[in-house]
Amino acid sequence: DMAIKYPRTIVYALDPLLETTNLPFRIPENCKFRMRDVRDQEGEFDLVHQRLGAFRIMIQEWTPHFAELRRLLRPGGWIQLAETNGMVVRAGVETLKVNRWVERAALSSGLNPMQMMEALMPTILGAGLINVECYDYGIPVGDWAGSRGHVAMRTYLEMVESLKEEIVEMNRLEEGIFEETIELMKMECVAEKAELIFKVICAQKPPITDDIWRTR
8 A cells, every 4th residue: 555655665565474375466566575584674764664563562672672673774764653552442341341351461461552652752762763753643443434444443353362362361251252242342432433542653763873873
């Protein structure tokens, strides 16, 4: 989608475990898929975009992680983040239950999205990035918001499903309760016009680099 929207750019997708059979049938000429590890790159990208990292990266790893993102950028390049604590707002009873499940399961997995939202700004500034801008952005969740809300719900549920094992075990859920609660939550999200609040941050690598920020 990004390659189509910005035809004068070259969009690279790097994946060390790239499965070509899963690629779209039609790929724009300015979109390149490569079986490479992003850690092999240095100073090559004008823009690095990350989202939902709070549910993949343990909080103690974020400081070196941001230093690594900085290393990937060309001087003057930009990092763009879209992060959320995973808590659905304007929620009903079942949705609040899922919120609690997600928070507890994330903590048990060594993740802390709630704390990460508070730590984002100081961590970015500590990585030597400049021209930092930050704002909150509400994403509608559920079919009430059309295709946009449908995609947001699908992405959200993929995150919840990734924590299902911990959720079922920690809450001692009987068979089928997890799925039943999710279905009730989806209906509540439509009725309440629910949203996820994302913190969107843009930050720039200084045009003149300094070797003290290099990680290797």
